[in-house]
Amino acid sequence: MSSPESDTTAAYSCRCAQFVVAVAPSVGHLPRRQADLSGLESIIVAKDKCELVIKGDRDAYSTNLKREDGTEEQWFIYRCPRCNLPFAYDLAKSDAPYTYLLESALNKIS
Ligand SMILES: [Zn+2]
Numbered sequence: 001m002s003s004p005e006s007d008t009t010a011a012y013s014c015r016c017a018q019f020v021v022a023v024a025p026s027v028g029h030l031p032r033r034q035a036d037l038s039g040l041e042s043i044i045v046a047k048d049k050c051e052l053v054i055k056g057d058r059d060a061y062s063t064n065l066k067r068e069d070g071t072e073e074q075w076f077i078y079r080c081p082r083c084n085l086p087f088a089y090d091l092a093k094s095d096a097p098y099t100y101l102l103e104s105a106l107n108k109i110s
Helices: none
Strands: 008-015 020-022 042-046 052-054 063-066 072-079 086-090 099-104 106-108
Touching: 020 086
Parallel strands: none
Antiparallel strands: 008 020, 008 106, 020 052, 042 099, 063 072, 072 086, 086 099
16 A cells, blocks of 8 residues: 555646656655766656656757766756756667656656
8 A cells, every 4th residue: 555645646847837747656755866977866767657747858869978987878868848958868769667857957836
């Protein structure tokens, strides 16, 4: 049994106030990915465990971030349709099991 609170859907806007994300359970219950490559902490949304609605434009090409060991991590970035600010990313071009939300880019609206 899950608590009522964990079943709540939370909605988030971009800093420009455009609605961009709804996720259940609310992100307060979700694990975090430590800031490493980007310097930003991100929220881990497992697609098989969470309901996620994204209203944004996803880059067709990857942004490659270099790890300390020289290998690269590929980010497929979701951007706000109004102001183009990045607010989330996947680590695979298709069928990514996780989507990562950039916490600092989002404002909770409900
Ligand atoms: Zn925006």
